[in-house]
Amino acid sequence: MAQKGEFDIIREFFQRPVADAGVHLGIGDDAALLAVPAGHELVVSTDTLVAGRHFPEATAPFDIGWKALAVNLSDLAAMGARARWVTLALTLPDSDEDFLREFSRGLFALAEREQVSLVGGDTTRGPLALTVTALGDVPLGAALKRSGARVGDDLYVSGTVGDAGLGLRLELGQWLDEIAPAAAEFALQRLRRPEPRLGLGFALRGVATACLDVSDGLAQDLGHLLAASRTGAVLELDWLPRSAALAGIEPAFADVLALTSGDDYELLFTAPPSARERLAALPVTRIGRMTEVPGLQLWRGGNPVEMPVAGFTHF
Amino acid sequence: MAQKGEFDIIREFFQRPVADAGVHLGIGDDAALLAVPAGHELVVSTDTLVAGRHFPEATAPFDIGWKALAVNLSDLAAMGARARWVTLALTLPDSDEDFLREFSRGLFALAEREQVSLVGGDTTRGPLALTVTALGDVPLGAALKRSGARVGDDLYVSGTVGDAGLGLRLELGQWLDEIAPAAAEFALQRLRRPEPRLGLGFALRGVATACLDVSDGLAQDLGHLLAASRTGAVLELDWLPRSAALAGIEPAFADVLALTSGDDYELLFTAPPSARERLAALPVTRIGRMTEVPGLQLWRGGNPVEMPVAGFTHF
Numbered sequence: 081m082a083q084k085g086e087f088d089i090i091r092e093f094f095q096r097p098v099a100d101a102g103v104h105l106g107i108g109d110d111a112a113l114l115a116v117p118a119g120h121e122l123v124v125s126t127d128t129l130v131a132g133r134h135f136p137e138a139t140a141p142f143d144i145g146w147k148a149l150a151v152n153l154s155d156l157a158a159m160g161a162r163a164r165w166v167t168l169a170l171t172l173p174d175s176d177e178d179f180l181r182e183f184s185r186g187l188f189a190l191a192e193r194e195q196v197s198l199v200g201g202d203t204t205r206g207p208l209a210l211t212v213t214a215l216g217d218v219p220l221g222a223a224l225k226r227s228g229a230r231v232g233d234d235l236y237v238s239g240t241v242g243d244a245g246l247g248l249r250l251e252l253g254q255w256l257d258e259i260a261p262a263a264a265e266f267a268l269q270r271l272r273r274p275e276p277r278l279g280l281g282f283a284l285r286g287v288a289t290a291c292l293d294v295s296d297g298l299a300q301d302l303g304h305l306l307a308a309s310r311t312g313a314v315l316e317l318d319w320l321p322r323s324a325a326l327a328g329i330e331p332a333f334a335d336v337l338a339l340t341s342g343d344d345y346e347l348l349f350t351a352p353p354s355a356r357e358r359l360a361a362l363p364v365t366r367i368g369r370m371t372e373v374p375g376l377q378l379w380r381g382g383n384p385v386e387m388p389v390a391g392f393t394h395f
Numbered sequence: 396m397a398q399k400g401e402f403d404i405i406r407e408f409f410q411r412p413v414a415d416a417g418v419h420l421g422i423g424d425d426a427a428l429l430a431v432p433a434g435h436e437l438v439v440s441t442d443t444l445v446a447g448r449h450f451p452e453a454t455a456p457f458d459i460g461w462k463a464l465a466v467n468l469s470d471l472a473a474m475g476a477r478a479r480w481v482t483l484a485l486t487l488p489d490s491d492e493d494f495l496r497e498f499s500r501g502l503f504a505l506a507e508r509e510q511v512s513l514v515g516g517d518t519t520r521g522p523l524a525l526t527v528t529a530l531g532d533v534p535l536g537a538a539l540k541r542s543g544a545r546v547g548d549d550l551y552v553s554g555t556v557g558d559a560g561l562g563l564r565l566e567l568g569q570w571l572d573e574i575a576p577a578a579a580e581f582a583l584q585r586l587r588r589p590e591p592r593l594g595l596g597f598a599l600r601g602v603a604t605a606c607l608d609v610s611d612g613l614a615q616d617l618g619h620l621l622a623a624s625r626t627g628a629v630l631e632l633d634w635l636p637r638s639a640a641l642a643g644i645e646p647a648f649a650d651v652l653a654l655t656s657g658d659d660y661e662l663l664f665t666a667p668p669s670a671r672e673r674l675a676a677l678p679v680t681r682i683g684r685m686t687e688v689p690g691l692q693l694w695r696g697g698n699p700v701e702m703p704v705a706g707f708t709h710f
Contacts, residue, residue, distance in 0.1 A: 104436055105538070105540065108541075108623070109474070109540055109541050109542075109607075109623070110440060110470040110471075110473040110474055110541070110606075110607050110608060111438045111439055111440035111470050111471060111473070111474045111476065111529075111531075112438070112439045112440070113436045113437070113438060113474070113533070113538050114436060114437040114438075114439060115436060115437070115535075116431040116437050118433055121419055121428045121429060121430060122428070122429040122430070122431050122437060122530075123426045123427070123428060123429075124426055124427045124429060124480070124482060124514065124515055124528075124530065125425060125426035125427070125482075125515060126482040126483075126484050126515055126516055126517055126526075126528060127484070127517050128484040128486055128517045128519045128526065130486055130519050130520070130521035132521075133519065133520060133521060134519075155425040155426050156425075156426060158425040158426070159424070159425055159426045159428070161426065165439070167439060167440075167441040167528055168441070169441050169442070169443040169484070169526040171443055171445060171524060199439065200439060200440060200441055201441055202441055202442050202443045202526070204443045204445050204448065204449075204524075205445070205448060206445035206447075206448055206522065206524060207521065207522040207524075209486060209519075209521060209522075209524060211441075211443065211484040211517070211526035213439075213441060213482055213528040214426075215437075215439065216426075218428070220430075223420070223428050225420065225424055226423075226424050226425070227424075291425075292424075292425050293425060308423070308424070
């Protein structure tokens with residue numbers, strides 16, 4: 081098959097009609113021209129996925145496209161932002177049309193659902209890697225930061241944690257005999273098609289005092305929130321929300337997965353006790369509270385416990 | 396040497412004080428929060444540099460940092476934008492501190508000179524590659540696009556063209572005997588430390604009818620301008636501005652370099668004849684005019700000539 085040039089690739093796979101009136105100029109010029117609404121801040125996040133490091137080499141191209149976008153939108157969700165636009169820098173070994181078709185289908189499946197427009201990018205030949213820059217907006221002063229938690233605030237996490245970590249082990253061929261097929265499928269789906277919690281981030285504006293997304297593992301990411309907020313936390317292990325899939329594995333492993341595995345992309349946030357009633361309507365679970373004593377204390381049934389915690393680091 | 400983690404790398408090499416009051420939140424949270432001034436559009440461009448493809452593997456780390464930023468700022472210059480902020484996604488094989496120190500020095504040397512703030516990014520382990528997303532602003536409606544050229548407009552290019560192409564050949568060990576040392580040094584500098592023409596782009600607001608930057612070679616990039624503007628052009632070969640370095644090589648080769656070599660990052664633009672007097676004060680050269688006849692015609696001394704033109708493609 082003839083190799084397509086960069087411009088053909090962009091035209092065929094990445095240039096789609098844009099419905100957003102805020103896109104004054106999209107793909108095809110030296111830069112995009114975008115309108116940030118008055119009274120809003122621009123929210124910007126960049127993340128790279130490298131094959132073999134952030135996803136197994138054999139990952140389906142559709143899922144790579146989905147995930148590259150999802151992990152960046154998750155950062156916007158963690159700020160309470162509305163996702164608006166993305167740029168994509170795609171480096172791939174050759175212009176494999178099957179890969180590009182499926183990759184762009186995965187990317188646009190999520191982009192169109194979330195009404196996010198691809199406004200620019202770059203395709204380059206080289207080892208497979210993707211960098212997405214996600215752009216959003218948030219009313220001035222409404223963004224959720226890592227730094228606002230106060231002593232006495234409750235600590236929450238959305239959804240369930242540890243599922244993507246289980247999925248990664250299954251993808252690597254571990255634990256296959258111990259997990260029921262439906263549970264395995266659920267965990268793999270969590271790994272392959274993370275869901276950015278944009279609606280939840282929006283709902284947490286004015287409620288959460290600090291927020292971030294769980295990308296590197298709950299314990300490690302919580303550490304960033306504690307450092308930025310200059311507080312400590314008590315986390316009740318038995319309160320950690322676990323899926324049925326995680327409930328099916330040995331409890332000690334489940335604890336480690338829930339605390340240390342990455343890629344769940346749930347929101348971890350704090351809010352004052354006065355917000356409990358309001359938060360009861362949202363898919364979130366209270367898992368602890370913020371303390372003056374620095375650092376993270378793990379408790380079980382109200383008593384401190386020791387636990388080996390090793391975060392998943394990308395570097 | 397112990398490997399540094401991602402967070403140490405960011406803190407040590409990439410987190411510098413930010414003077415820009417428009418940066419409400421910089422490096423260290425899930426995303427940056429930025430203020431685009433009222434009445435302005437946001438201008439966004441993304442470019443990737445891959446080792447061995449966009450720069451020789453042996454390129455000095457300082458120059459890699461400089462160039463990764465310069466090529467993106469050049470896109471903003473081509474829009475007539477003011478450069479404000481950048482994010483950096485850096486993938487490197489190991490956390491080599493010498494590399495990181497020199498790389499960040501090169502990046503910040505240009506960033507600080509141009510008053511551009513690094514507001515976010517990502518470091519990842521993998522084959523050396525860099526993706527920069529550059530963000531700028533421009534008053535609403537003032538951006539220079541590729542699409543505004545009109546039949547009868549003059550065609551201009553800034554600075555001199557073909558120098559970086561000569562530099563690349565020298566870097567690859569070619570033509571070394573034929574070029575004087577001072578000329579070689581000049582050409583290598585043009586390749587290694589491109590200068591984004593931000594001041595010129597600013598000066599062309601309200602004057603240029605269409606504009607882009609010469610990254611892939613003058614003939615190829617002019618083709619994009621012609622396609623976007625639906626015009627043709629006549630280009631006078633003898634009017635192409637050449638440096639003393641290029642004047643030192645065989646004229647036929649110099650023509651090919653001036654027309655087809657990339658990485659010069661000069662601005663190529665159109666303006667009505669009524670702007671000639673105003674443009675005489677700027678470091679630009681008139682090289683042709685826009686025609687109703689589609690395509691690019693090369694002329695020499697007022698007569699059409701044939702010439703083999705092969706662009707430098709990144710893909």
